[in-house]
Amino acid sequence: MQNAYKIAVFEGDGIGPEITAPTVEILRALSERAAYDFDFIPCAAGAAHYAQFGESLPEASMTQAQSADAILLSAMGLPSVRYRDGTEISPQIELRKKLDLFAGVRPVRIFPGLNTPLKLTPDQEVDFVLIRESTEGLFHTQGCGEVTQDEARETLLITRETSEKLFRFAFDLTKSRKASGRGKGRLTCVDKANVFRAFAFFRALFDAEAAKHGDVQADHAYVDATALWFVLKPWEFDVLVTENMFGDILSDLGAGLMGGLGVAPSADMGLDHAVFQPCHGSAPDIAGRGVANPMAMILSAAMMLVWLGERHDCAGLKRDGSQLQAAVEAVIGAGHHLTADMGGVASTAEAARAVLDSVLKQ
Ligand code: ATP
Numbered sequence: 001m002q003n004a005y006k007i008a009v010f011e012g013d014g015i016g017p018e019i020t021a022p023t024v025e026i027l028r029a030l031s032e033r034a035a036y037d038f039d040f041i042p043c044a045a046g047a048a049h050y051a052q053f054g055e056s057l058p059e060a061s062m063t064q065a066q067s068a069d070a071i072l073l074s075a076m077g078l079p080s081v082r083y084r085d086g087t088e089i090s091p092q093i094e095l096r097k098k099l100d101l102f103a104g105v106r107p108v109r110i111f112p113g114l115n116t117p118l119k120l121t122p123d124q125e126v127d128f129v130l131i132r133e134s135t136e137g138l139f140h141t142q143g144c145g146e147v148t149q150d151e152a153r154e155t156l157l158i159t160r161e162t163s164e165k166l167f168r169f170a171f172d173l174t175k176s177r178k179a180s181g182r183g184k185g186r187l188t189c190v191d192k193a194n195v196f197r198a199f200a201f202f203r204a205l206f207d208a209e210a211a212k213h214g215d216v217q218a219d220h221a222y223v224d225a226t227a228l229w230f231v232l233k234p235w236e237f238d239v240l241v242t243e244n245m246f247g248d249i250l251s252d253l254g255a256g257l258m259g260g261l262g263v264a265p266s267a268d269m270g271l272d273h274a275v276f277q278p279c280h281g282s283a284p285d286i287a288g289r290g291v292a293n294p295m296a297m298i299l300s301a302a303m304m305l306v307w308l309g310e311r312h313d314c315a316g317l318k319r320d321g322s323q324l325q326a327a328v329e330a331v332i333g334a335g336h337h338l339t340a341d342m343g344g345v346a347s348t349a350e351a352a353r354a355v356l357d358s359v360l361k362q
């Protein structure tokens with residue numbers, strides 16, 4: 001009897017279905033040659049669904065997500081469709097809240113061969129992970145800030161409970177990265193403890209957790225200095241952990257360093273659930289033309305395999321996750337099957353096919 005993992009798949013809006021189909025095809029092909037299996041459950045949600053049926057995240061989809069082993073999500077939202085109050089359709093935020101996905105994980109990796117804004121020498125390898133607290137911080141009063149004629153206020157909330165969970169998660173991730181041979185065993189807490197008492201509290205909680213992990217080099221950096229170091233010496237980072245708003249801003253800077261949204265994966269993780277999705281949105285400007293870059297979605301799926309593998313102690317999943325990532329890197333490095341945003345002429349299907357061929361050869 002094979003291990004079958006249930007994957008809730010939200011193909012979403014815009015380019016979503018175009019990048020989801022080839023990604024699922026790759027996962028199927030991997031599972032066919034391995035001792036594990038996938039049961040893919042298509043889940044309706046998003047702006048197009050809202051426009052047609054009046055709900056953006058149906059109860060049935062939420063239930064599927066809750067009972068799945070992992071959730072794979074492309075992108076949701078369309079500029080032309082809004083909730084009645086004028087805000088954007090974003091079931092991702094609802095999923096994050098309901099499933100308590102407190103850690104946003106954004107790997108920042110500069111792929112050899114891809115045009116990026118930084119000039120790097122071959123020994124300057126940029127490969128780090130940013131962890132963004134995703135449920136409180138400066139987003140705590142999101143949409144409910146106090147605004148009068150003369151002033152506006154929002155609250156920055158840092159709680160012991162969430163911060164301790166976040167830091168435990170961050171130390172574990174730092175260690176497993178090191179164990180896999182990719183990390184330096186360094187964890188940097190990014191804050192503004194010199195100005196805000198809330199961040200001094202955040203830092204003190206970090207230090208208390210750090211005391212339990214003598215095998216990790218734990219240090220701090222102010223967020224402004226971190227932005228500078230992202231550009232000047234990004235190869236020195238390993239894992240960074242920070243508050244919600246700082247993480248929001250730094251993760252876009254990280255995607256910029258990588259050379260674009262089309263190659264930036266992410267995951268929103270909690271203790272019991274995780275959603276894997278590319279950093280980019282639904283890209284309605286190029287939807288339906290078959291030219292979207294599938295790499296960010298495929299890399300998110302690779303993260304999902306590694307996460308599932310670690311959770312279920314399945315060596316095959318972990319191996320396939322790293323091989324899938326290596327295959328994306330190989331295709332980007334070879335430069336023959338790049339989509340337009342990476343400077344090539346390949347279609348979504350051609351780029352994804354090249355990754356599949358490469359991973360099956362390994
Ligand atoms: P959201 O608010 O949902 O994050 P956004 O406004 O940030 O969306 P995106 O949908 O991410 O915007 O698109 C920003 C730009 O990047 C667009 O020009 C889009 O075509 C391009 N883009 C995004 N994803 C991809 C992709 N996978 N392949 C190619 N181009 C992409």
Ligand code: MG
Pocket residue numbers: 280281
């Ligand atoms: Mg965006």
